[in-house]
Amino acid sequence: MQFLLILNICKTLLLARLRQSVIAATGVTFGIAMFITLVSFMTGLNKLLDGLILNRTPHIRLYNEIKPMENQPVNLSKEYADHINIIRSVKPKDRPLQIYNSLAIIKALKTDSRVLGVAPKVTAQVFFNIGETDLNGVINGIDVQAEKKLFAFNDYVIKGNSHDLLTVANSIILGKGAAEKMLAKIGDVVQATSAKGERLPLKVVGIFQQGIADIDNVNSYASILTVQKLLGESNNYLTDIQVKLKDMNLAPQLAHQYQKIFRVDALDIQTANAQFQTGTNVRNIITYAVSITLLVVAGFGIYNILNMMIYEKMDSIAILKATGFSGRDVKWIFILISLIIGITGGILGLMFGYILSSIISYIPFETAALPAIKTYPVNFNILYYFIGILFALATTYIAGFFPAQKASEVDPVEIIRGK
Amino acid sequence: MEKVILETRNINKYFHDPVTNQVLNDISFSIRQKEFISVVGKSGCGKSTLLYILSTMDTDYEGELFLDGQSMKGRTDAELSKIRNEKIGFVFQFHYLLPEFSVLENVMIPGLKLAKYSKEEIEHHAMQRLNSMGIGHLAFKQAYRISGGEKQRVSIARALINNPLIIMGDEPTGNLDHKNSDIVFDIFRQLASETGQSLLVVTHDPDFATKTDRIIEMDDGRIKR
Numbered sequence: 001m002q003f004l005l006i007l008n009i010c011k012t013l014l015l016a017r018l019r020q021s022v023i024a025a026t027g028v029t030f031g032i033a034m035f036i037t038l039v040s041f042m043t044g045l046n047k048l049l050d051g052l053i054l055n056r057t058p059h060i061r062l063y064n065e066i067k068p069m070e071n072q073p074v075n076l077s078k079e080y081a082d083h084i085n086i087i088r089s090v091k092p093k094d095r096p097l098q099i100y101n102s103l104a105i106i107k108a109l110k111t112d113s114r115v116l117g118v119a120p121k122v123t124a125q126v127f128f129n130i131g132e133t134d135l136n137g138v139i140n141g142i143d144v145q146a147e148k149k150l151f152a153f154n155d156y157v158i159k160g161n162s163h164d165l166l167t168v169a170n171s172i173i174l175g176k177g178a179a180e181k182m183l184a185k186i187g188d189v190v191q192a193t194s195a196k197g198e199r200l201p202l203k204v205v206g207i208f209q210q211g212i213a214d215i216d217n218v219n220s221y222a223s224i225l226t227v228q229k230l231l232g233e234s235n236n237y238l239t240d241i242q243v244k245l246k247d248m249n250l251a252p253q254l255a256h257q258y259q260k261i262f263r264v265d266a267l268d269i270q271t272a273n274a275q276f277q278t279g280t281n282v283r284n285i286i287t288y289a290v291s292i293t294l295l296v297v298a299g300f301g302i303y304n305i306l307n308m309m310i311y312e313k314m315d316s317i318a319i320l321k322a323t324g325f326s327g328r329d330v331k332w333i334f335i336l337i338s339l340i341i342g343i344t345g346g347i348l349g350l351m352f353g354y355i356l357s358s359i360i361s362y363i364p365f366e367t368a369a370l371p372a373i374k375t376y377p378v379n380f381n382i383l384y385y386f387i388g389i390l391f392a393l394a395t396t397y398i399a400g401f402f403p404a405q406k407a408s409e410v411d412p413v414e415i416i417r418g419k
Numbered sequence: 420m421e422k423v424i425l426e427t428r429n430i431n432k433y434f435h436d437p438v439t440n441q442v443l444n445d446i447s448f449s450i451r452q453k454e455f456i457s458v459v460g461k462s463g464c465g466k467s468t469l470l471y472i473l474s475t476m477d478t479d480y481e482g483e484l485f486l487d488g489q490s491m492k493g494r495t496d497a498e499l500s501k502i503r504n505e506k507i508g509f510v511f512q513f514h515y516l517l518p519e520f521s522v523l524e525n526v527m528i529p530g531l532k533l534a535k536y537s538k539e540e541i542e543h544h545a546m547q548r549l550n551s552m553g554i555g556h557l558a559f560k561q562a563y564r565i566s567g568g569e570k571q572r573v574s575i576a577r578a579l580i581n582n583p584l585i586i587m588g589d590e591p592t593g594n595l596d597h598k599n600s601d602i603v604f605d606i607f608r609q610l611a612s613e614t615g616q617s618l619l620v621v622t623h624d625p626d627f628a629t630k631t632d633r634i635i636e637m638d639d640g641r642i643k644r
Contacts, residue, residue, distance in 0.1 A: 002532070002534060005528075005531045005532060005534075009528075012519045012520055012524075013519055015519075016518075016519035315515060316517050316518075316519070318515070319515045319516070319517060320517075320528075321476070321500070322474070322476060322503065322509050322511075322515075323503070323504065323509065323528065323529040323532070323577065324500050324501065324503045324504020324505070324529050324532050324533065324581075325500060325504075325532060326496050326497040326499075326500035326501075327496045327497075327500075328496070328497060329500070329532075411476075412476050413471045413476050413477050416471075416511055416515070416589070417467060417471070
C-alpha cells in the first residue's frame with residue numbers, strides 16, 4: 001500500500017514532466033544501446049581475430065622436438081657427480097620425428113574426459129617440382145574427419161572439396177599461395193619430392209586459404225596415408241597429435257601432465273600464442289572503458305535532471321513532509337523516479353542495442369584473408385544484455401541517490417516560511 | 420472541562436544566525452479539545468515560529484511539547500512524520516497543493532499515507548469533505564487550475580482527511596479577499612463546534628481573531644495575554 005502510494009506519486013511526478021523524463025531516459029537508452037552494440041561488435045571482431053589463429057591451433061600439440069639430450073652420460077654417472085662437467089659441441093641425436101606408440105597414446109587421450117577430440121597429423125617437408133625449379137613446401141597429412149570437426153578445416157577450403165582427400169588416391173589440397181606459384185588448378189597433377197628423395201605425383205582436389213600469407217604460401221594438405229606413402233613410412237608413423245580440450249584454460253596444466261606420461265614434447269596454446277591472449281584482453285579493456293564512459297555520462301545526465309527536478313519540487317517536498325511523509329519516504333520517491341528512468345531507458349537501450357548490432361551483422365564484410373566471413377561478425381551473448389541492464393540500474397541508482405538524499409533533508413519549515 | 424490536546428512547558432527557542440537571538444521565551448500554555456484559538460502579535464514576535472514547533476516540523480527548541488499526552492522530545496523523523504500525518508492538519512497561507520495531482524488526489528494523499536482505510540473509503544471521505552465545502556465539482560480538476568479561495572478550501576479538506584486532533588493554520592486567510600476569508604472562518608467555526616477538532620490559527624486579521632474563542636497575544640517572544 002505504502003509502496004504503491006509512493007510509486008503512484010513517482011508516476012505522477014514523472015508524467016507531469018514528461019519531456020524531462022524522456023530526455024533523462026534517452027540518455028540511459030543511448031548509453032546502454034551503445035554499450036550493447038560496442039561490446040557485441042568488439043567481442044565479435046575479437047573472436048574472429050582470435051579464431052584466425054586459435055581455430056586452427058590445437059589446444060595441446062604432442063610432438064618430438066629435435067634437440068640435444070638434456071642429460072649427457074657424464075652427468076648421469078655417479079663417479080663424476082661432484083665434478084663440474086663441461087661438454088662442448090653437443091649435437092642432437094638422430095632421433096626420428098615419429099611419436100612412439102602413437103596409436104596407444106591416441107587411444108588413451110580419447111578416453112580422457114577433459115578431451116574434446118584428438119586429430120593425428122604427419123608433416124613432411126617437400127619440394128614441389130615445377131619444371132626447372134623446386135618450391136619449398138610442407139604437406140600436412142591429416143585425418144580429414146577429425147580436422148573438419150575440431151579445427152573447422154572446411155571453412156578454409158575455398159575451392160574444391162575436402163572430402164576428395166579421402167576418396168581420391170594421392171590427392172592434395174594446395175595452399176593458395178603455393179597454388180598460384182605453381183599455376184595449379186583443381187584437377188592438375190603436381191610433383192612432390194620428400195627430403196629423402198621419394199617422388200610422388202599428387203592430384204590437386206582443392207585450394208586452401210587460412211588468411212595468413214606465410215601459412216598459405218607453404219602449407220598444403222593431404223590424407224595421412226598419402227603423406228606416409230610419400231615418406232615411405234608405415235601406417236603408424238605420426239609426427240603430431242593435436243588435442244582439443246573442452247576447457248582451453250586447462251591446456252598448460254594438461255600439457256605438462258601429458259609430457260610426463262607419454263614422454264613426448266607438449267606445447268599448449270597459451271604458450272604458443274601468448275600475444276593473442278594479450279591482444280584480446282587489451283581490446284576487451286578498451287571496450288569496457290568506452291562503455292563505462294558512456295554510462296557515466298548518461299548517469300550525469302540523470303543526476304542533473306533529478307537535481308533540477310528537486311529544486312522545482314521544493315514546495316511539493318515541503319507539503320509532503322508537512323502532511324506526514326518522512327524524509328525516508330521522500331528519498332524513496334526520488335530514488336524510485338531515478339530507477340524507473342533507469343529501467344525504461346535500460347530496456348529500450350537493450351532493444352536498440354540488439355537492433356543496431358543486428359544491422360551491423362548484415363553489413364557485408366568481405367576480405368581475401370577470411371574466406372568464411374561474409375558480413376561483420378557480431379557476438380550475440382545474453383550475458384552482455386544482463387550486464388547492460390545491471391549497469392543501467394546501478395548508474396541510475398547512484399545518480400538518483402545523492403539528489404534524493406538532498407530532498408530527504410529539505411527542511412519544510414524553511415520552504416514554507418521562506419515565501 | 421474538555422481534555423487537553425496540546426501542552427507546552429517552558430519552550431525557549433534561539434536563532435543563531437547571524438547572532439544568537441532568543442525568539443521564544445518561556446512559552447507555556449495548553450489547548451483543550453474543541454477550542455478555537457487565534458494567535459496574534461506583531462511581525463517577528465515569534466508566533467509563526469511557535470506554530471512550527473507545535474506542528475513538530477521544527478525540532479530545534481528547549482522545553483517540552485506534549486501532544487495528546489505524549490512528549491515529542493527525542494523522536495525520530497519517521498515517528499514525527501507519522502504523528503503529523505495522523506494527529507495534525509495543517510493549513511498554510513499559500514495554498515501549497517501538489518500541482519501535478521488533481522484536487523481529489525491532493526485531498527486523498529495524506530489519507531493514503533496513513534492507510535487506515537481502503538482507497539475507496541478514503542476517496543469517499545475526500546469527496547464528502549469537498550462537497551461539504553461546496554467545491555465537489557472541482558474534484559477532478561488539476562490543482563493548479565482552481566482559484567485561490569478554492570485552493571484554500573481544498574487544503575482545509577486535505578488537513579481534515581485523517582480526522583486530526585488539531586488543525587493548525589499559518590495565516591490561512593492572509594492571502595484571501597474578504598468573502599473567501601469569511602468562508603474559511605465559517606468552515607473553521609463549524610469544525611470546532613461540530614466535529615470537535617481544536618484549532619490554532621496564527622493571524623494578522625483582527626476581525627478574524629475577535630471572532631475566535633480565545634486570543635493568545637504574543638510580544639517579543641512571550642505570551643502577553
